[in-house]
Amino acid sequence: GVQRNEAPKAVLHPLWQSPLTIPGGTRQSPINIQWRDSVYDPFLKPLKISYDPTTCLHIWNNGYSFLVEFDDSTDKSIIVGGPLENQYRLKQFHFHWGAINDWGSEHTVDSKFYPAELHLVHWNAVDYPSFEDAVMEGNGLAVIGVFLKLGARHEGLQTLVDALPAVRHKDTVIEFDEFDPSCLIPSCPDYWTYAGSLTTPPLTESVTWIIKKKPIEVDEDQLEAFRTLLFTSDGEEERRMVDNFRPLQPLMNRTVRSSFQ
Ligand SMILES: NS(=O)(=O)c1ccc2oc(=S)[nH]c2c1
Ligand SMILES: [Zn+2]
Numbered sequence: 001g002v003q004r005n006e007a008p009k010a011v012l013h014p015l016w017q018s019p020l021t022i023p024g025g026t027r028q029s030p031i032n033i034q035w036r037d038s039v040y041d042p043f044l045k046p047l048k049i050s051y052d053p054t055t056c057l058h059i060w061n062n063g064y065s066f067l068v069e070f071d072d073s074t075d076k077s078i079i080v081g082g083p084l085e086n087q088y089r090l091k092q093f094h095f096h097w098g099a100i101n102d103w104g105s106e107h108t109v110d111s112k113f114y115p116a117e118l119h120l121v122h123w124n125a126v127d128y129p130s131f132e133d134a135v136m137e138g139n140g141l142a143v144i145g146v147f148l149k150l151g152a153r154h155e156g157l158q159t160l161v162d163a164l165p166a167v168r169h170k171d172t173v174i175e176f177d178e179f180d181p182s183c184l185i186p187s188c189p190d191y192w193t194y195a196g197s198l199t200t201p202p203l204t205e206s207v208t209w210i211i212k213k214k215p216i217e218v219d220e221d222q223l224e225a226f227r228t229l230l231f232t233s234d235g236e237e238e239r240r241m242v243d244n245f246r247p248l249q250p251l252m253n254r255t256v257r258s259s260f261q
Contacts, residue, residue, distance in 0.1 A: 028249035029196030030106035041257040047082035053180040063170035065094040088122035088142040099242035116148035140206040151217030156183030169234040186214040190260040199246040
């Protein structure tokens with residue numbers, strides 16, 4: 001047939017209807033972390049985490065995931081050290097998970113998927129006036145990634161799981177207070193770090209990723225509770241909130257550093 005010179009159509013992701021690849025993107029996330037290619041950096045400091053449970057506000061189903069949001073109007077809940085030049089304020093944490101236990105995480109380690117991944121999202125309140133401004137800056141955000149693996153029940157997570165039925169539908173919110181998210185972070189200090197992006201729109205290249213080497217253990221019922229959430233609002237045809245992870249992105253000209261040998 002006659003070849004018509006049509007511009008290639010952007011491939012849109014079924015979940016986010018956003019381009020799978022960002023034109024000109026050089027530091028997109030998530031990526032596969034090839035353990036043997038990561039470079040030990042002896043100058044990386046330990047990550048210091050200090051959260052104040054009274055800054056916890058509510059749980060919100062935003063139609064992509066469920067977010068536990070924090071009062072980020074003060075420096076009460078912050079992280080400092082690690083690869084970071086200054087301190088970053090905790091704004092929210094959320095998860096990504098699969099329909100089954102064989103996949104669900106965004107990052108992979110030696111091409112292995114975990115059934116889920118926790119993201120604790122922090123922003124650089126030293127250099128920028130708001131989260132919305134920081135999202136647009138190369139050093140604006142710091143996200144701690146924690147892998148979830150199938151195993152023993154996680155007591156700290158259970159308080160969160162018990163609240164999920166109240167946020168089953170998109171755009172529902174429930175008050176949630178006195179929660180200390182450091183109970184979800186492994187005590188092992190080892191992490192990988194690399195320069196990346198948000199994994200959901202606007203996909204901006206503003207994230208210093210800090211991926212904990214050790215996963216936390218959760219049990220089958222707790223993973224199943226995530227899968228009872230819905231992408232859809234009350235009254236719409238129900239679509240289960242599962243497989244809310246972005247496909248792996250090319251490493252391009254990046255090195256993943258490790259805090260451990
Ligand atoms: N999944 S993630 O990269 O941690 C992430 C964190 C914060 C975000 O804020 C908007 S907006 N999209 C986001 C994605
Ligand atoms: Zn995320």
